[in-house]
Amino acid sequence: AQSVTQLGSHVSVSEGALVLLRCNYSSSVPPYLFWYVQYPNQGLQLLLKYTSAATLVKGINGFEAEFKKSETSFHLTKPSAHMSDAAEYFCAVSAHSGYSTLTFGKGTMLLVSP
């Protein structure tokens, strides 16, 4: 069964600083990987997804993530944080077949200070 681990339940950055949110996956075969964002009192919104095409995936709002098979990682980055990026970010994984469902990490709350 696949799983994801998000390192750090909270990450604090200053506005304009680099954002790095860590995600490591566990899967017997290369999975599909996703990053979702949840703003307060809202549902989850897809940021980006990896489906075995390019290893560097660009998403919305300036975010990108790189799939590294050797490290079983799919870290999310953004060069310059904005106050509006403050939210909870979830990494998720699904297998390639068998009516697989999304398995989410426990989430990382991103705090952005002025």
Place this chain on the structure above:
Amino acid sequence: EAGVTQSPTHLIKTRGQQATLRCSPISGHTSVYWYQQALGLGLQFLLWYDEGEERNRGNFPPRFSGRQFPNYSSELNVNALELEDSALYLCASSLPGDSSGANVLTFGAGSRLTVL
């Protein structure tokens, strides 16, 4: 285009009662998923319905059940409520298609269930 809509937004019940939550998917989406987001536990997969059939079920007791209607809307029923059932219940929908796992889920804002 209307997004995934869930009702009610908030629901307060007491232990032992039953709760029913409803979800309307995006037009054209035939798959509906239910997740539980409890404090400190992240998102836990509950149920997946596609074309009226239950495709997958998470590790939850049988008192969590649901169904999907011919118009693809869905309801989640929780019987014999327990205090630990207090959580945000998120519904998501996706386009029809394969079972490859690459489907993108679009989430609703959730229904917050409080059990007293």
